[in-house]
Amino acid sequence: MITIEDIHYSYASNIEALKGVSLTINDGDFIAIMGQNGAGKTTFIKHFNGLLKPTSGIVRVNGVETTKTSVAALARNIGFVFQNPDNQLFSETVEDEIVFALKNFGFDKETIEQRVVWALDFLSLTQYRKTSPFLLSGGERKRVALASVLAWDPNTLVLDEPTIGQDHEQKEKLQQFIMQLQSKKKTVVMVTHDVEFVAECNPRIILMRDGKIVADGIAKDILTNSKLLEESSIVLPQIAQIFTKLCPLGLPANVINMDEAETTILSHVKKEGE
Amino acid sequence: MTIIKISDLVYTYPGASKPSIDGLSLNIEKGEFVLITGPSGCGKTSLCRTFNGLIPHFYQGVLKGQIIVAGQDVTDKQTFEMAKHVGLVFQNPENQLFALSVEKDVAFGLENLGMPRAEMRKRVDWALNLAGIYDLRERSPHEVSGGQQQRVAIASVLAMQPEIIVLDEPTSFLDPLSAERIFEVIYKLNQEQGITVVLVEHRLDLTAKYTNHLVVMDKGKICFEGNPRDILCNEEISRIGVGIPKATLLYKRLKAAGFDVNMQTPLSSDELAEQLLKVLDV
Numbered sequence: 001m002i003t004i005e006d007i008h009y010s011y012a013s014n015i016e017a018l019k020g021v022s023l024t025i026n027d028g029d030f031i032a033i034m035g036q037n038g039a040g041k042t043t044f045i046k047h048f049n050g051l052l053k054p055t056s057g058i059v060r061v062n063g064v065e066t067t068k069t070s071v072a073a074l075a076r077n078i079g080f081v082f083q084n085p086d087n088q089l090f091s092e093t094v095e096d097e098i099v100f101a102l103k104n105f106g107f108d109k110e111t112i113e114q115r116v117v118w119a120l121d122f123l124s125l126t127q128y129r130k131t132s133p134f135l136l137s138g139g140e141r142k143r144v145a146l147a148s149v150l151a152w153d154p155n156t157l158v159l160d161e162p163t164i165g166q167d168h169e170q171k172e173k174l175q176q177f178i179m180q181l182q183s184k185k186k187t188v189v190m191v192t193h194d195v196e197f198v199a200e201c202n203p204r205i206i207l208m209r210d211g212k213i214v215a216d217g218i219a220k221d222i223l224t225n226s227k228l229l230e231e232s233s234i235v236l237p238q239i240a241q242i243f244t245k246l247c248p249l250g251l252p253a254n255v256i257n258m259d260e261a262e263t264t265i266l267s268h269v270k271k272e273g274e
Numbered sequence: 275m276t277i278i279k280i281s282d283l284v285y286t287y288p289g290a291s292k293p294s295i296d297g298l299s300l301n302i303e304k305g306e307f308v309l310i311t312g313p314s315g316c317g318k319t320s321l322c323r324t325f326n327g328l329i330p331h332f333y334q335g336v337l338k339g340q341i342i343v344a345g346q347d348v349t350d351k352q353t354f355e356m357a358k359h360v361g362l363v364f365q366n367p368e369n370q371l372f373a374l375s376v377e378k379d380v381a382f383g384l385e386n387l388g389m390p391r392a393e394m395r396k397r398v399d400w401a402l403n404l405a406g407i408y409d410l411r412e413r414s415p416h417e418v419s420g421g422q423q424q425r426v427a428i429a430s431v432l433a434m435q436p437e438i439i440v441l442d443e444p445t446s447f448l449d450p451l452s453a454e455r456i457f458e459v460i461y462k463l464n465q466e467q468g469i470t471v472v473l474v475e476h477r478l479d480l481t482a483k484y485t486n487h488l489v490v491m492d493k494g495k496i497c498f499e500g501n502p503r504d505i506l507c508n509e510e511i512s513r514i515g516v517g518i519p520k521a522t523l524l525y526k527r528l529k530a531a532g533f534d535v536n537m538q539t540p541l542s543s544d545e546l547a548e549q550l551l552k553v554l555d556v
Binding site: 013035037038083086135138139140161164169171195230233235237239242258265269 | 421550
């Protein structure tokens, strides 16, 4: 559990990036943090594992204040995957990259091998096991960064823009995996601009603007509120755009995902036919 | 007029065991807006790197086949010579920015061309405004956000007003509305000034509507090429892992379930919603 009480954060240049943010993240929560560029999203999540310490206010991870412990101690429980994989990767091969944290956390040899094989397979990277991460494409490097964190199975996973550079298939796999983590009561927090991904995943959405939280609610409510989204420089997901326009037909306006869109239209057609 | 002509291209990075581009031919006409898509690792970025000679001059490796861009054989010309014709916006903006201020980054290419100061001032302001970063001009490009860095990279290329602009997932770090605005700016430059645009994107939801020349790559080859309305209704496309726009997918699923919306394959939510209103309104 992570509790954040009224935190402020200023960078050295005196720009206040967070202006009083409070949030409680319970074990098993699945949260998407959205908002325009420069809203403070990345600054905010860096407080979850003590990478940044608030200028004022308190962040507690499982009851412990982040100012009173080290990033290393927090790392075992909170896995971070950054926006830009190049800031995270440093090993000579994809395999070494994944092994690194596992070794640091003291896993035995057999477990390490098992976890590496699993992570490589899961993220479709097995063929690159002995390849340098820097020879891979942008999307593949992002998956290496993800693999190296998933391998040690942290209780909380923080993902900064996990879908950047990922194709449709990889996004679907990521979605399924997040659902799987949910069933194990793991916590997942992701920062993302990918409205289409969010619409299919259906998380709780925290909307940030100008260093503050401006909305907190379920995807169905937030992603169909065009005024709120526009103020945060976000566009409605395509399905919501369609249903907003279909209002005159008496169809519900708060449809955001594909399956529901299909059933809603088909049952309307059937009803009209009768 | 064909402005990019690639014939039987095979390219292997140094130290790689198999080619990243594996027998690819592509013709792009002057003034086209071409969209390239395909699964992660299919060779899209490598292909972009051949347009201005980064492949093979910078990346080395083994190249077979021919690349003619703006009448120049890329393998014979230095990258800086190609830069007059082709502007490239990379996937990762940090790799592209180096100057002390946003403004200097945008001016860099023009300084190299020896453009007079007054003219340069005008051009830089124009590009900063188009990219929506005029207010950031005195900031360091390394202290602005990832999304803002992408705008700086785009402005730097726009300022050069090249004949061809190649953009490799140029808005991946941008919020959706900003991304849409950038795509609109690029589309406008294409329509009004005839600049040839080659855009690499996974997110066809945002971009399919701008093109009538879609290129789908897989495993270093082109597997589909043509009008997106024809290509996106092909079943093979989903198997390759191309993300079909939600509006197109909903149209296909309704059709499969026995409800034909009765229109050409839609590429945007507006197109589908409009037709649904007509068909469903009794």
